[in-house]
Amino acid sequence: MAEACKLAAGNWKMNGLRADLAEARALAAACSEPGCGVLLCPPATLIAPMAEALAGSRVMVGGQDCHASESGAHTGDIAARMLADAGARHVILGHSERRADHLESSEVVAAKARAAQAAGLVAIVCVGETEAERDAGRTLDVVLGQLAASLPDGSSAANTVIAYEPVWAIGTGRTPSLEQIAEVHDALRTAVPDAAMSLLYGGSVKPGNAAEIFAIGNVDGALVGGASLKAADFAAIVAALDAA
Ligand code: PGA
16 A cells, blocks of 8 residues: 655734745755655735745645635635746645635635646635534544545545644634544545545644654644744754654
8 A cells, every 4th residue: 555645734813024035945955865745835915935934845835725716806816727827836725714704604715626637726625613512422424424524536646635724723722632633534534535535634743742742553644734834943844754
C-alpha cells in the first residue's frame, strides 16, 4: 500500500501584507533541507508575490478558497484556474470558518473540490465537529458524513488531502486528547476512497505539541493557523514532522 505524503500546511487566514512576505522567506531559509511537504496559504492578494518569493524553495503556496465555476459573473470570487495561474499548488476548501461565515454546505465544498482538481490543484478538504456535536457523542457521524458529502468522484491521494479540524480546537489553544485524534484519524483512514490520502490534523497545533500529534498513527501532518504566521514557530512544526 502506498504511504501517505507528509504535509505541514499553514493557513494565514485573513492576515498578511506584503511586508509579511519576509516571514515566508525566513521559513524557506529555515527549511532548506529536503523533507516533508511544506505549504503556506496566504490571503489571495499575496499568492502571486509569495509564489515568486519562494520559487525554487521547498515551500509551496496555496489558496484558501475557490469558486466552483471556471469563470463568469461572480463578483469577488476566485476561480481555481486563477489560483493555479498565480502559482498556487493547493487550495483549502470547506474550512469551518467558511462553512460558518459563508454557509458552505458539504455539497458546495464538493463542487469547489471538483473545480480545484480539474484545475490541477490539490484540494485540502476540511472536516470537523463542533463542541456540541462532540458532547452529544456525534463526532464520527459528523466527520464521516462531511467527508462523504465533500469529496467529488475521482478524489485520490494525488489530488486531495483531508484535514480533520475540530471546530472547538481552532484558535482556542485547546486540542483533543491524543486518543481522540487517533480515533477520528483511524476512522478517516478507513473511510477515504484512496488509502494513501494524506490526513492532516488541525486546531491549535504549536511547536510544543506538534511532535506528540505527529507520533499518532494515521496523522500525516498538520493544518496550522496562528502558529504558521511566524517563521520560527512554523519551522519548528516542520522540523517535528520531518523527525516523525
Ligand atoms: P489554529 O487554526 O492553528 O490557529 O488553531 C487552525 C486552522 O484553522 O486551520
